[in-house]
Amino acid sequence: MYDFQPDPTLDPAERYRQLTDAADALTAGEPDAIANMANVAALLWEFVPDLNWAGFYRMVEGELVLGPFVGRPACIRIPLGKGVCGTAASTGETQLVEDVHAFPGHIACDSASRSELVVPIVRDGAVVAVIDLDSPNPARFAPADAQGIEKLAELLTHRV
Incomplete structure:
Protein backbone atom coordinates (compact mmCIF):
# COMPACT_ATOMS: atom_id res chain seq x y z
CA MET A 1 0.00 0.00 0.00
CA TYR A 2 1.21 3.48 -0.85
CA ASP A 3 0.33 6.41 1.37
CA PHE A 4 2.30 9.49 0.40
CA GLN A 5 1.22 12.35 2.62
CA PRO A 6 3.46 15.39 2.17
CA ASP A 7 3.81 17.81 5.05
CA PRO A 8 2.38 21.16 3.87
CA THR A 9 4.92 23.07 5.97
CA LEU A 10 7.97 21.66 4.14
CA ASP A 11 10.23 24.07 2.30
CA PRO A 12 10.11 23.60 -1.49
CA MET A 37 2.98 8.88 -15.83
CA ALA A 38 -0.38 8.20 -14.19
CA ASN A 39 1.16 7.56 -10.79
CA VAL A 40 3.47 10.56 -11.05
CA ALA A 41 0.56 12.82 -12.07
CA ALA A 42 -1.23 11.72 -8.91
CA LEU A 43 1.90 12.42 -6.85
CA LEU A 44 2.26 15.89 -8.36
CA TRP A 45 -1.34 16.62 -7.41
CA GLU A 46 -0.64 15.52 -3.81
CA PHE A 47 2.74 17.19 -3.37
CA VAL A 48 2.44 20.52 -5.22
CA PRO A 49 -0.05 22.95 -3.70
CA ASP A 50 -2.29 25.38 -5.59
CA LEU A 51 -2.66 23.45 -8.84
CA ASN A 52 -5.66 23.07 -11.11
CA TRP A 53 -3.88 20.70 -13.54
CA ALA A 54 -0.90 18.35 -13.28
CA GLY A 55 0.21 15.85 -15.85
CA PHE A 56 2.00 14.93 -19.02
CA TYR A 57 1.99 15.49 -22.73
CA ARG A 58 3.81 12.79 -24.75
CA MET A 59 5.74 13.34 -27.95
CA VAL A 60 4.00 11.30 -30.66
CA GLU A 61 4.96 11.62 -34.31
CA GLY A 62 6.19 15.20 -34.01
CA GLU A 63 3.47 16.67 -31.80
CA LEU A 64 2.47 16.60 -28.15
CA VAL A 65 -0.41 14.30 -27.28
CA LEU A 66 -2.23 14.36 -23.96
CA GLY A 67 -0.99 11.84 -21.42
CA PRO A 68 -2.10 10.97 -17.90
CA PHE A 69 -3.14 13.93 -15.78
CA VAL A 70 -5.20 15.14 -12.84
CA GLY A 71 -7.50 18.11 -13.40
CA ARG A 72 -10.12 19.33 -15.83
CA PRO A 73 -10.30 18.05 -19.41
CA ALA A 74 -7.43 19.34 -21.53
CA CYS A 75 -6.33 19.96 -25.09
CA ILE A 76 -5.55 16.63 -26.73
CA ARG A 77 -2.90 17.69 -29.26
CA ILE A 78 -0.44 20.57 -29.14
CA PRO A 79 1.82 21.42 -32.10
CA LEU A 80 5.50 21.98 -31.40
CA GLY A 81 6.26 25.64 -30.80
CA LYS A 82 2.66 26.47 -29.84
CA GLY A 83 1.71 27.51 -26.32
CA VAL A 84 3.80 26.90 -23.23
CA CYS A 85 3.97 23.11 -23.66
CA GLY A 86 4.81 23.28 -27.35
CA THR A 87 7.51 25.86 -26.66
CA ALA A 88 9.08 23.69 -23.95
CA ALA A 89 9.01 20.68 -26.27
CA SER A 90 10.47 22.52 -29.26
CA THR A 91 13.25 24.28 -27.31
CA GLY A 92 13.95 21.52 -24.78
CA GLU A 93 13.92 24.21 -22.09
CA THR A 94 11.83 24.68 -18.96
CA GLN A 95 9.11 27.29 -19.29
CA LEU A 96 8.14 29.12 -16.08
CA VAL A 97 5.30 31.50 -16.93
CA GLU A 98 3.96 33.90 -14.30
CA ASP A 99 1.01 35.07 -16.43
CA VAL A 100 -0.15 32.72 -19.17
CA HIS A 101 -2.30 35.46 -20.70
CA ALA A 102 0.87 37.43 -21.46
CA PHE A 103 2.60 34.42 -23.07
CA PRO A 104 2.64 34.76 -26.88
CA GLY A 105 0.52 32.05 -28.45
CA HIS A 106 -0.80 30.71 -25.14
CA ILE A 107 -3.30 27.89 -25.65
CA ALA A 108 -6.15 28.28 -23.16
CA CYS A 109 -7.15 24.69 -22.44
CA ASP A 110 -8.53 25.74 -19.03
CA SER A 111 -9.64 29.34 -18.61
CA ALA A 112 -8.96 29.10 -14.85
CA SER A 113 -5.19 28.71 -15.39
CA ARG A 114 -3.16 31.83 -14.66
CA SER A 115 0.41 30.53 -14.37
CA GLU A 116 2.21 27.50 -15.74
CA LEU A 117 5.39 25.47 -15.37
CA VAL A 118 6.41 23.06 -18.13
CA VAL A 119 9.52 20.90 -17.94
CA PRO A 120 10.67 18.72 -20.84
CA ILE A 121 11.72 15.12 -20.31
CA VAL A 122 14.71 14.48 -22.56
CA ARG A 123 16.07 11.06 -23.56
CA ASP A 124 19.12 10.70 -25.76
CA GLY A 125 18.92 14.36 -26.75
CA ALA A 126 15.25 14.29 -27.76
CA VAL A 127 12.16 15.48 -25.88
CA VAL A 128 9.93 12.46 -25.22
CA ALA A 129 7.35 14.18 -23.01
CA VAL A 130 6.72 17.27 -20.91
CA ILE A 131 5.53 17.65 -17.34
CA ASP A 132 2.87 20.37 -17.23
CA LEU A 133 1.68 22.13 -14.07
CA ASP A 134 -1.03 24.80 -14.15
CA SER A 135 -2.22 27.01 -11.33
CA PRO A 136 -5.19 29.35 -10.95
CA ASN A 137 -2.84 31.70 -9.07
CA PRO A 138 -0.74 34.26 -10.95
CA ALA A 139 3.02 33.85 -10.44
CA ARG A 140 2.46 30.57 -8.54
CA PHE A 141 5.73 28.99 -9.67
CA ALA A 142 9.23 30.03 -8.61
CA PRO A 143 12.71 28.88 -9.65
CA ALA A 144 12.64 26.38 -6.74
CA ASP A 145 9.58 24.73 -8.33
CA ALA A 146 11.32 24.56 -11.69
CA GLN A 147 14.43 23.03 -10.14
CA GLY A 148 12.37 20.43 -8.27
CA ILE A 149 10.39 19.39 -11.34
CA GLU A 150 13.58 19.31 -13.44
CA LYS A 151 15.04 16.74 -10.99
CA LEU A 152 11.83 14.73 -11.28
CA ALA A 153 12.10 14.88 -15.09
CA GLU A 154 15.67 13.56 -14.89
CA LEU A 155 14.46 10.60 -12.82
CA LEU A 156 11.74 9.87 -15.36
CA THR A 157 14.00 10.02 -18.44
CA HIS A 158 14.00 6.23 -18.92
CA ARG A 159 10.70 5.52 -17.16
CA VAL A 160 8.23 7.30 -19.44
Whole structure:
Protein backbone atom coordinates (compact mmCIF):
# COMPACT_ATOMS: atom_id res chain seq x y z
CA MET A 1 0.00 0.00 0.00
CA TYR A 2 1.21 3.48 -0.85
CA ASP A 3 0.33 6.41 1.37
CA PHE A 4 2.30 9.49 0.40
CA GLN A 5 1.22 12.35 2.62
CA PRO A 6 3.46 15.39 2.17
CA ASP A 7 3.81 17.81 5.05
CA PRO A 8 2.38 21.16 3.87
CA THR A 9 4.92 23.07 5.97
CA LEU A 10 7.97 21.66 4.14
CA ASP A 11 10.23 24.07 2.30
CA PRO A 12 10.11 23.60 -1.49
CA ALA A 13 13.48 21.83 -1.77
CA GLU A 14 12.48 19.17 0.77
CA ARG A 15 8.97 18.81 -0.70
CA TYR A 16 10.43 18.16 -4.17
CA ARG A 17 13.03 15.77 -2.76
CA GLN A 18 10.23 13.76 -1.14
CA LEU A 19 8.18 13.93 -4.35
CA THR A 20 11.09 12.58 -6.38
CA ASP A 21 11.72 9.83 -3.82
CA ALA A 22 8.04 8.83 -3.96
CA ALA A 23 8.13 8.83 -7.78
CA ASP A 24 11.25 6.69 -7.69
CA ALA A 25 9.55 4.19 -5.37
CA LEU A 26 6.45 3.99 -7.60
CA THR A 27 8.17 3.79 -10.98
CA ALA A 28 11.32 1.76 -10.29
CA GLY A 29 11.23 -1.43 -12.32
CA GLU A 30 7.88 -0.63 -14.00
CA PRO A 31 8.33 -0.68 -17.79
CA ASP A 32 4.91 0.79 -18.68
CA ALA A 33 5.33 4.51 -19.41
CA ILE A 34 1.60 5.30 -19.16
CA ALA A 35 1.30 3.64 -15.75
CA ASN A 36 4.34 5.56 -14.54
CA MET A 37 2.98 8.88 -15.83
CA ALA A 38 -0.38 8.20 -14.19
CA ASN A 39 1.16 7.56 -10.79
CA VAL A 40 3.47 10.56 -11.05
CA ALA A 41 0.56 12.82 -12.07
CA ALA A 42 -1.23 11.72 -8.91
CA LEU A 43 1.90 12.42 -6.85
CA LEU A 44 2.26 15.89 -8.36
CA TRP A 45 -1.34 16.62 -7.41
CA GLU A 46 -0.64 15.52 -3.81
CA PHE A 47 2.74 17.19 -3.37
CA VAL A 48 2.44 20.52 -5.22
CA PRO A 49 -0.05 22.95 -3.70
CA ASP A 50 -2.29 25.38 -5.59
CA LEU A 51 -2.66 23.45 -8.84
CA ASN A 52 -5.66 23.07 -11.11
CA TRP A 53 -3.88 20.70 -13.54
CA ALA A 54 -0.90 18.35 -13.28
CA GLY A 55 0.21 15.85 -15.85
CA PHE A 56 2.00 14.93 -19.02
CA TYR A 57 1.99 15.49 -22.73
CA ARG A 58 3.81 12.79 -24.75
CA MET A 59 5.74 13.34 -27.95
CA VAL A 60 4.00 11.30 -30.66
CA GLU A 61 4.96 11.62 -34.31
CA GLY A 62 6.19 15.20 -34.01
CA GLU A 63 3.47 16.67 -31.80
CA LEU A 64 2.47 16.60 -28.15
CA VAL A 65 -0.41 14.30 -27.28
CA LEU A 66 -2.23 14.36 -23.96
CA GLY A 67 -0.99 11.84 -21.42
CA PRO A 68 -2.10 10.97 -17.90
CA PHE A 69 -3.14 13.93 -15.78
CA VAL A 70 -5.20 15.14 -12.84
CA GLY A 71 -7.50 18.11 -13.40
CA ARG A 72 -10.12 19.33 -15.83
CA PRO A 73 -10.30 18.05 -19.41
CA ALA A 74 -7.43 19.34 -21.53
CA CYS A 75 -6.33 19.96 -25.09
CA ILE A 76 -5.55 16.63 -26.73
CA ARG A 77 -2.90 17.69 -29.26
CA ILE A 78 -0.44 20.57 -29.14
CA PRO A 79 1.82 21.42 -32.10
CA LEU A 80 5.50 21.98 -31.40
CA GLY A 81 6.26 25.64 -30.80
CA LYS A 82 2.66 26.47 -29.84
CA GLY A 83 1.71 27.51 -26.32
CA VAL A 84 3.80 26.90 -23.23
CA CYS A 85 3.97 23.11 -23.66
CA GLY A 86 4.81 23.28 -27.35
CA THR A 87 7.51 25.86 -26.66
CA ALA A 88 9.08 23.69 -23.95
CA ALA A 89 9.01 20.68 -26.27
CA SER A 90 10.47 22.52 -29.26
CA THR A 91 13.25 24.28 -27.31
CA GLY A 92 13.95 21.52 -24.78
CA GLU A 93 13.92 24.21 -22.09
CA THR A 94 11.83 24.68 -18.96
CA GLN A 95 9.11 27.29 -19.29
CA LEU A 96 8.14 29.12 -16.08
CA VAL A 97 5.30 31.50 -16.93
CA GLU A 98 3.96 33.90 -14.30
CA ASP A 99 1.01 35.07 -16.43
CA VAL A 100 -0.15 32.72 -19.17
CA HIS A 101 -2.30 35.46 -20.70
CA ALA A 102 0.87 37.43 -21.46
CA PHE A 103 2.60 34.42 -23.07
CA PRO A 104 2.64 34.76 -26.88
CA GLY A 105 0.52 32.05 -28.45
CA HIS A 106 -0.80 30.71 -25.14
CA ILE A 107 -3.30 27.89 -25.65
CA ALA A 108 -6.15 28.28 -23.16
CA CYS A 109 -7.15 24.69 -22.44
CA ASP A 110 -8.53 25.74 -19.03
CA SER A 111 -9.64 29.34 -18.61
CA ALA A 112 -8.96 29.10 -14.85
CA SER A 113 -5.19 28.71 -15.39
CA ARG A 114 -3.16 31.83 -14.66
CA SER A 115 0.41 30.53 -14.37
CA GLU A 116 2.21 27.50 -15.74
CA LEU A 117 5.39 25.47 -15.37
CA VAL A 118 6.41 23.06 -18.13
CA VAL A 119 9.52 20.90 -17.94
CA PRO A 120 10.67 18.72 -20.84
CA ILE A 121 11.72 15.12 -20.31
CA VAL A 122 14.71 14.48 -22.56
CA ARG A 123 16.07 11.06 -23.56
CA ASP A 124 19.12 10.70 -25.76
CA GLY A 125 18.92 14.36 -26.75
CA ALA A 126 15.25 14.29 -27.76
CA VAL A 127 12.16 15.48 -25.88
CA VAL A 128 9.93 12.46 -25.22
CA ALA A 129 7.35 14.18 -23.01
CA VAL A 130 6.72 17.27 -20.91
CA ILE A 131 5.53 17.65 -17.34
CA ASP A 132 2.87 20.37 -17.23
CA LEU A 133 1.68 22.13 -14.07
CA ASP A 134 -1.03 24.80 -14.15
CA SER A 135 -2.22 27.01 -11.33
CA PRO A 136 -5.19 29.35 -10.95
CA ASN A 137 -2.84 31.70 -9.07
CA PRO A 138 -0.74 34.26 -10.95
CA ALA A 139 3.02 33.85 -10.44
CA ARG A 140 2.46 30.57 -8.54
CA PHE A 141 5.73 28.99 -9.67
CA ALA A 142 9.23 30.03 -8.61
CA PRO A 143 12.71 28.88 -9.65
CA ALA A 144 12.64 26.38 -6.74
CA ASP A 145 9.58 24.73 -8.33
CA ALA A 146 11.32 24.56 -11.69
CA GLN A 147 14.43 23.03 -10.14
CA GLY A 148 12.37 20.43 -8.27
CA ILE A 149 10.39 19.39 -11.34
CA GLU A 150 13.58 19.31 -13.44
CA LYS A 151 15.04 16.74 -10.99
CA LEU A 152 11.83 14.73 -11.28
CA ALA A 153 12.10 14.88 -15.09
CA GLU A 154 15.67 13.56 -14.89
CA LEU A 155 14.46 10.60 -12.82
CA LEU A 156 11.74 9.87 -15.36
CA THR A 157 14.00 10.02 -18.44
CA HIS A 158 14.00 6.23 -18.92
CA ARG A 159 10.70 5.52 -17.16
CA VAL A 160 8.23 7.30 -19.44
